Amino acid sequence: MIAPAQGGLRVTAVDSLAAGEGIVPGLPIADARALLPYLAVREADPCADAEALARLAGWCGRYSPLVALDGADGLLLDITGCAHLFGGEDILLADLTRRLTGFGLTLRAALADTPAAAWAWAHAGPGGVLPVGVARQALAPLPVAALRLPDGMAAALGRLGLRRIGDLMDLPRAPLTARFGDAVARRLDLVLGRASEPIAPLHQPAPFRRQLAFAEPIGTRGDIDRALEHLLDGLLVDLDQAGQGLRRCEFSVFTVDGGVQRIGIGTARPSRERRHVLRLFAERLEEIDPGFGIEVMTLEAPVAEILPAQQAALEGGPATGEAELARLVDRLQQRLGRHAVVRLEPVDSHIPERAVTLVPALAPPSHRPWMVEQPRPLRLLPSPELIEVTAMVPDDPPLTFRWRTVLHRVAQTEGPERLSPEWWRDRPGTRLRDYYWVEDLEGRRYWLYREGAYGEPRAPRWYMHGLF
């Protein structure tokens, strides 16, 4: 792999064969070609690499919810409390290595007490599980570069003869800090677990989470349904004990071929109703493509809210109007989209299109009535439509108008109602509007307006805005 760098193209990554011939990252391409004329060269694509790494991070969610990216080519998993699910740390690491190798990836994996020690063990050591309590002895022979020191510092230490981590461990700290700042001492602390290092997980772990791993991959819809029900039962028990109800719920399936598929549902009110949640998921379970089989499933409730324990109504029994309404809203939103189920709410503005806003269907009511001084149309066109108008005198109400190619003869009109722009909100130059209520000969009623006035440099224009 090559990429443009200082002084031309340089090698950024090599495979094991090229490495065996002495090609190392950082080498200019010309030198590499001189060493190995038949070297196969590809251009590096860091964006695609990053995407692939992020996908891989998603896949690693099967082992632990806490997965963080580490540099451009590393992943960090916090498996605290997860190892026993796989039969122990050794087995977990072996499983991870086997699967990733199966995907055709080359990797070095290590497991240790601290993220820094695991990094050192993976990059400079032999990898594998670093047993508890022996980190000090095991890490001592590793080169100081394994501490991930800032650029040049490893070389500077090397000039002093400090080449191994063990050399640093026994030194008094004061002179070390005086010479190199606190970076060296701090990195050493992190590796040895004397200081803690937080990791920044890609996905914040959900407060409620259940996981199910299958001995044999599953694939049929019936199996998926049953597994989901099982997960949900567990999740609902957790929620119930915490006195919480879920607002969002995410179902993830990990397939054999390394893919992750997620479907999510949302509820308008905190819920612990099994039947309701299953029904919401049922709408979307068809989207899941099990491929060659599903190995692991997780069900998470990333957003939960307080829902006090209550005497649950018998399932399928008569429900109260409000609860029933909330369930209906959830179902409608699940299928039609979040913004498809709304209600109107008045806004203080005299500009017609600003007098209304849409709010979620179950938003608490403000109990404000519509402010209506003059009659308003029942329907408002989202964008006013230009019409051709004839009038006796320019300032008069229209006699005829042509809208959507149909000529309307006006029988009676009322108006104008003059609406000035809101100077605190509209751009300068916004023109005032004169609204007319117009009825044509057939009795169809319209709300038209003239934008601007005669005598201005720009001629006024007429628009259709509402229908009664």
Added chain:
Amino acid sequence: MRVSATNLFKLRHHLGALAIGGAALFERLVLSDPVLDASLPWGGLPRGSIHQLEGVPGDTSVLSFAAGLTSRCAGPDGRALWLRLRRDRQETGEPYGPGLARYSLPPDRLMLVEARAIPDLLWALEEGLRCTGFSVALAEGISPDLTASRRLQLAAEASGVTALLVSPGPVRTRSVALTRWRVTAAPSARGVHRPRWQVELLHCRGGKPGSWIMEWDDAALGFAVVPALASRALAQAV
């Protein structure tokens, strides 16, 4: 034997209910005008069933009539569900709050639903009809076939929610709707702000078709039939 009008009414009512297979008698909705209510065999519009309204192309008056009917169905504290197709947004405009005020539909009692396709709309309507939290569900832009309308009717009967199905043009499919109306604009005689509708009852199970000119009565929040003679005389006078 002398058959009293009440008995006859009860019998009709009963037969009407049996005709569509429902065991319960319909609760009826009074449209507030005695002339109109008396011409319907139920003495008003039956709740818990579906009714079709059709307009004519280029005339959206049927939507304002439907809004009035929705308001009657919802009453002072019922909830209404209003379903539309997304593609009709620009064509017929969006329901406008301040305009709904006239028909006494306050913002917190009206839920708006927008669907992208007709199957979604029908599904949402059926879901809404099963929910007893609503008094009435209004769906714009559909005229379901026999099977779909039967499903809707069953859902409406079970919950008691009234369904109003509005079609922008003439309805060509058969359905099990109890009534079918055609609404067009009628010239108003008392100023632009007193809208009138030409309302034809095209089909009415167990009743006779009819035709009226109606106005919205802002005080009673109901429909008022304009006597044919008066409307003509007034129209000429203006």
